[in-house]
Amino acid sequence: MIGWTDDEARVDDVVPDDLTWGDVIPPCAQRPLDEDLDVFLGAADAGTLEGVIARLSDASVLRWGCDAVVWLVDRVAQGGARELRVRTRDGVDDVSAATDLAAHGHDALDESLRVRLGVCEVTTAALPLGDLARCAVWFGWRAPSTEPRHVESSLLRAMAMSLRDVLLTERLTLAQPARRDRREVAIGRLMRAAAPSLMAAHASLASTHASLEAELVGLRVMAPLSETTRVCSALMADAWDNAQLAWEAISAVSFLADESTERSDPLRVANAVAALVRPYVARRARVDVARAEVPMVRVVPAWLAEVLVMLTTRIAVQFEESAEGGASACVRLRASLTARGVAIEIGAVGGVLAATSQHDNDQFVGELYDRELAQRCGGAVEVGRDALGATTFRVIVPV
Secondary structure (H helix, E strand, O other): OOOOOOOOOOHHHHOOOOOOHHHOOOOOOOOOHHHHHHHHHHHHHHOOHHHHHHHHHHHHHHHHOOOEEEEEEEEHHHOOEEEEEEEEOOOOEOHHHHHHHHOOOOOOHHHHHHHHHOOOEEEEEEEOOOOOEEEEEEEEEOOOOOOOOOOOHHHHHHHHHHHHHHHHHHHHHHHHHHHHHHHHHHHHHHHHHHHHHHHHHHHHHHHHHHHHHHHHHHHHHHOOOOHHHHHHHHHHHHHHHHHHHHHHHHHHHHHHOOOOOOOEOHHHHHHHHHHHHOOOOOOOEEEEEEOOOOOOEOOOHHHHHHHHHHHHHHHHOOOOOOOOOOOOEEEEEEEEEEOOEEEEEEEEEOOOOOOOOOHHHHHHHHHHHHHHHHHHHOOEEEEEEOOOOOEEEEEEEOO
């Protein structure tokens, strides 16, 4: 016999009010996408290609749980330079594996890294970097998964943006010296082109100055004690001194523009170089030339001037800048006749201690010009140090 009994239980007691999809579908174990997106984009702060690859690899391990990340970067802008890097799960660069895999071509890498790294599942992606480089990345897992591996395309785009940021910064850094060299060459050409007209203007100024001096003589006779006469005389003297300084720079540029003459006067070249370098290093050191009688040397004036400008400037920048503008150090160019030819010694005088030590770099610069000078005329450049630690140069040119 079947009977019915009253049951106080209600439907509300069986089905809870706070039922959500989380009670039916298990939550995803991955980190929030927004947090990882910031990590992938912030990898560019590493500043170098090696650093950004390391950060992106570690972020990929945290995001997708992969055991190895393999990078292949072909730098199109640098003559096709190829870099292959392997980063493991524990945050270590596997140099041995990278060396072994570098011997394989791009098409064979997928199978080769499976064997070399012991991974059974691999996902690959190509990162768009424009004309900077071509980049491919492989994510490998050693343990098989029952579900397909999912690598979010938004994070791959973030990886590409970080790589592009670093590569563009490297390109700009490499381009700056070339741009500076081109700018200096352009300025030098403009100065050489303007030198003739500047010399003509100076000649006209000298003629006008002579006429004014003649008029001033009459004023001195007529009113020798007049304040006007004294002021005019002082202004004329100042104007002539400034004109002479301008004349030194103009004549230096005009003289050093000569690239056809195979002989040059080393003393005249040294004076022209001193006139050009003085304003540039005025806050660090004075530049002067010791008077000496030396014969002509067998080298183009423009090229000898290039050597002296570089070496004189390198010595002057070793001293601190003076806030008042009066430099205590002095760089002197001294020419003398030796058995090997004319030796032009460049060094600091005055007993001032050098503020910076760049002797290793000076040694390298001296070796470069030594090879160049030996090829051009059989000369030499010797690098030394004075008692206070400042670099000294000795340029030897055959007569």
